[in-house]
Amino acid sequence: xxxxxxxxxxxxxxxxxxxxxxxxxxxxxxxxxxxxHAIELxxxxxxxxxxxxxxxxxxxxxxxxxxAIISEEKEKNTLRVLMMANVKPWQYLxxxxxxxxxxxxxxxxxMATGLERQFIFFYLAVMGTGFMISVILGGCVGIFxxxxxxxxSIVIPVMAILSFGPMLAMFNGTLExxxxxxxxxxxxxxxxxxSFECVKGESVGIVLVNACLLIALFFLTFKRRGLE
Amino acid sequence: MIQCENVYKSFGDRTVLSGxxxxxxxxxxxxxxxxxxxxxxxxxKILTGQxxxxxxxxxxxxxxxxxxxxxxxxxxxIMMDQFGVYDRLSCTDxxxxxxxxxxxxxxxxxxxxxxxxxxxxxxxxxxxLSKGMRTRLQLARAFLHSPSIIFLDEPTAxxxxxxxxxxxxxxxxxxxxxxxxxxxxHNMEEAAALCDTVALLNEGVIVEIGSPKEMCRKYNHHxxxxxxxxxxxxxxxxxxKESADEIYQLLKSECIETIHSSEPNxxxxxxxxxxxxxxxxx
Ligand SMILES: Nc1ncnc2c1ncn2[C@@H]1O[C@H](COP(=O)(O)OP(=O)(O)OP(=O)(O)O)[C@@H](O)[C@H]1O
Ligand SMILES: [Mg+2]
Numbered sequence: 063x064x065x066x067x068x069x070x071x072x073x074x075x076x077x078x079x080x081x082x083x084x085x086x087x088x089x090x091x092x093x094x095x096x097x098x099h100a101i102e103l104x105x106x107x108x109x110x111x112x113x114x115x116x117x118x119x120x121x122x123x124x125x126x127x128x129x130a131i132i133s134e135e136k137e138k139n140t141l142r143v144l145m146m147a148n149v150k151p152w153q154y155l156x157x158x159x160x161x162x163x164x165x166x167x168x169x170x171x172x173m174a175t176g177l178e179r180q181f182i183f184f185y186l187a188v189m190g191t192g193f194m195i196s197v198i199l200g201g202c203v204g205i206f207x208x209x210x211x212x213x214x215s216i217v218i219p220v221m222a223i224l225s226f227g228p229m230l231a232m233f234n235g236t237l238e239x240x241x242x243x244x245x246x247x248x249x250x251x252x253x254x255x256x257s258f259e260c261v262k263g264e265s266v267g268i269v270l271v272n273a274c275l276l277i278a279l280f281f282l283t284f285k286r287r288g289l290e
Numbered sequence: 291m292i293q294c295e296n297v298y299k300s301f302g303d304r305t306v307l308s309g310x311x312x313x314x315x316x317x318x319x320x321x322x323x324x325x326x327x328x329x330x331x332x333x334x335k336i337l338t339g340q341x342x343x344x345x346x347x348x349x350x351x352x353x354x355x356x357x358x359x360x361x362x363x364x365x366x367x368i369m370m371d372q373f374g375v376y377d378r379l380s381c382t383d384x385x386x387x388x389x390x391x392x393x394x395x396x397x398x399x400x401x402x403x404x405x406x407x408x409x410x411x412x413x414x415x416x417x418x419l420s421k422g423m424r425t426r427l428q429l430a431r432a433f434l435h436s437p438s439i440i441f442l443d444e445p446t447a448x449x450x451x452x453x454x455x456x457x458x459x460x461x462x463x464x465x466x467x468x469x470x471x472x473x474x475x476h477n478m479e480e481a482a483a484l485c486d487t488v489a490l491l492n493e494g495v496i497v498e499i500g501s502p503k504e505m506c507r508k509y510n511h512h513x514x515x516x517x518x519x520x521x522x523x524x525x526x527x528x529x530x531k532e533s534a535d536e537i538y539q540l541l542k543s544e545c546i547e548t549i550h551s552s553e554p555n556x557x558x559x560x561x562x563x564x565x566x567x568x569x570x571x572x
Contacts, residue, residue, distance in 0.1 A: 068387065068391055071387075075379060080378055138374035139372050140373075142340075143373045144391075146368055148363050148364065
């Protein structure tokens, strides 16, 4: 457990210096703040941009940052040094995951500023769940990819499906039928309802199945690739 | 402290190490000297548990390398050229991570950086360091937790003579404080200057092992004396009475500019044993 904290601490030291990762964390919160204040159209649903960007944030930030952090450490051979210093793979992965989750939650808090007070808890619960699933997916990519290049090439299409799928599904009914099996689309539904009462059992089921499949994928990748 | 018994390692059907056999006692510097591709790094990886091997026994701290305990691992310091540093973090922050992992007090970081001569660069980002400074940062990381065994993979490769000297001094200081050191190099002067025992490794086989001095003496077959005369002429004389007379005459008539005895060094020993040079064209 001590080593997990050390990894988290190390990541925090690196945050402000690592521009490519930092931008992933701040991009959507800042865009949300700007758009919510700048654009107001008649007939636009309340907090339209907050909800839209929230889903994209879930689909992008944790996935790209976790994959980038792990693959960079592989490429630069710092991961090897940690392992030789007797940091266990699970300690490292947990540390990176928790770190990314915390920063994403901080971002979500910023995005939540536009919401009414009674919705904030629900909103954060949905976001927290989404981040967790995306972190696991990012872990799969990070473990699978040998370097940053290959990590990026896997992340981009996956990210596009997770983030843009739900957005495009708003305009296309056929697409919606496919995209509804993806957790980000279901989470978008939760955010549209914005209360625990509107959450349907079927949707929760889909999210859970997504989570379970990704956890299984995570352990499978780890078993096959290890952390080197 | 470190033992190898008949270790074999191959990648696919290529045997990279065969029949490696040696033992290193506490407080000694052991040098593995060999040309590029000889298998030096591979052996370090085996001894530090990063690679498995097919046959034989390898043990460190009297325990087989495959099942070292966490406590024993804490007693080992490793520096390899393939190891990375955190580029965006300062030297101090780089070491802080490992100080935390090894539960080393943070004031040790400063003294370690001082020891490797990075005191003035302690707040520099690792990516701005020169190659020599980077190497010293990696040494600092290997030394940080005062391990009793240190593995160094080519600690001075590609460094200028001055930096090399300062690193040699650090290694000797570590030995002074009781550390056992295993280092690899393809620089025979380095091996001769630092090591108590040198093993010459060629294509995965240790062709000779012993103290550098003894080894040179053993292979000192053609004992010759080289003369350079004022006239510009070079002469090479065998040891013996006739040569002594000749040198005496030359000395008396003040014809000699310089006299060299040509002692064999590890380079010539290696050349004699393998027909290969350690560095340069093979
Ligand atoms: N993972 C690997 N897979 C296949 N072959 C390998 C692997 N690692 C090393 N080798 C081979 O083993 C041989 C020994 O490599 P090694 O890195 O131990 O040499 P070295 O003595 O350290 O050389 P150098 O002085 O260049 O560092 C080389 O021929 C190399 O090609
Ligand atoms: Mg090597």
